[in-house]
Amino acid sequence: MNNPEIAGLVQDDREGGTFRVHRRSFVDQDVFELERERIFGRCWLYAGHESEVAAPGDFVTRRVGGRPLLITRNKQGEVGAFINACPHRGNIVCREKSGSARNFSCFYHAWTFGLDGGLISTPGRDAYSEAFHATEHGLTPVPRFESYRGLMFVCYDSNVVDLVTYFGPEARLQIDYVIDSAGGQAELEVVPGAQSYSMRANWKLLVENSIDSYHGMPTHQRFFKKYLTDLGIASNADQMAKPGSAGRSLGNGHGVTEKPRHNTALSMGAATELAAQRQLIEARHGAEYAHQACDFDRNIFIFPNLILISTWRTVRTFYPVAPDYMEVDAWGLMPANDSPELRAQRFQNFISFLGPAGFGTPDDVSGLEGCQRGFGAYHEAPWSDISRGMKREAPIATDELQMRAFWRRWHALMMGQTGNTQCGDRLELPAAETVS
């Protein structure tokens, strides 16, 4: 696929106030192959949370960016991420999803590796020549592996900027709000029970959907108008469509929707405990920070495929297996100091909306799969409009600036551009968009 073809996939007229994406972007095999190289091959990708490998010897295995990974904590307490394929002939070395181990043995020829990935033993070692050095045959470390406040990321491009620089100050602050809303110095932990599902849809549809408040009321009216009412809760979710909410570009494709916190079974049922946590945050970080961290619902998007949703305390990531099919993984990331009662209420709150059997997510799955079927006519009906709020002074959560920010970064990377991308609607505001 050549650059003039890619150039035509996004039509961005900041002056005139129109923004549209060609639906070929969602269906084309060549676009998909290029995304694997230029997006998933070059960006930081969420790999897990340090609480999943809390103790020395703990490990998890999972696919990240299509690669099988083994993440371990060694005897010194250091976390490492390795390609979970035997350096000898390629078999998957560790076949468990998680657990605790002293070492990892590939069953194929019994090569055995330590928690630090080093080769420990090779049956019939004397058959190898002097040119065979065990130190060169350990598990392959991922090119880059960094954590930010417990969130672990990998990158398959060794030249990528460090993780904090990759976030930039604005996205980093948003992440901090979610982490600090746990209460004071409390740690977060990934809770038991992972959600592993899929959508027969292009992955970029889930990027859009995850930071799209505009669809909230039409798509999810059964949650806001029926389910909450049945629980005796007055919904005030219409705040998302009013000033006081915001949809923002956070630089280099990252974005957020912020809405004044809406009523849920958790906010109403655990008001006292949540207020106590808020006081801890205020004591530690000040009133304004506590206001930001506690009084808003945030859907934070970290380019290219990580979503943090504060309302349900969700971490969600996804990866395209094909242009029209993605795998989705989601976990609950909750304060480790929750009382058992509060934790149970958080579980109830999370699954009431989010996940493959919630009162929200199945309608999103159905909608995004419907979009993908609609894209079958991309020759005849080629454009998706993403211009909402483009000329508004301060776009609100039901506007689409945060989606345009994603698409601008996507387009720049697909065009092979390096360095920062101006992702806002107005080019004359570079300060907020620049990551040094």
Add this chain to the structure above:
Amino acid sequence: MDTVLNTPQAAAADLSVSDVERMFVEEAALLDEWKLMEWLETLANDAMYLVPPLDMPDADHRTALFLVADTYTMLKSRVEQLLGKVNWAENPRSRTRRLVTNFRILETAGDMARVTANFAVWQFAREQTNAYVGRYVHTLTRDGSHWRIKERRAILDMEALRPHGKLSFIL
């Protein structure tokens, strides 16, 4: 083995495997025919409906993130949503066909019983076919001459909801 009776006063005379079979089969018919209000009436009015996480089939819903952990109030809302017009995931509705088999009584104790069956639920919607495979573990409570479902646990065997993507009907 037909039954596993853990208590001496096991109410074998009150609850036979064929009773259990009839209960499961009639429940499946109500669900496949979308007679959901009628189905709801077969449950105790404090019943819970649980679908454990796929990676932790034996988990407790208070200490793990389930797929479904409905109280009766939530389940009633779920049913009414399914029968309403704005449940987009089930509008138009799926066709489902349940094959329920391998009935066993796991335990009886006075007015309580735990029973199990295997299931394969086929779902057809929007030109897609999905199979949901697993087992039920129901806790029954005696209500006069009837046994009612007090806890309804549908434990899936799949490792992930792929390519299903969702669980949008009552399993």
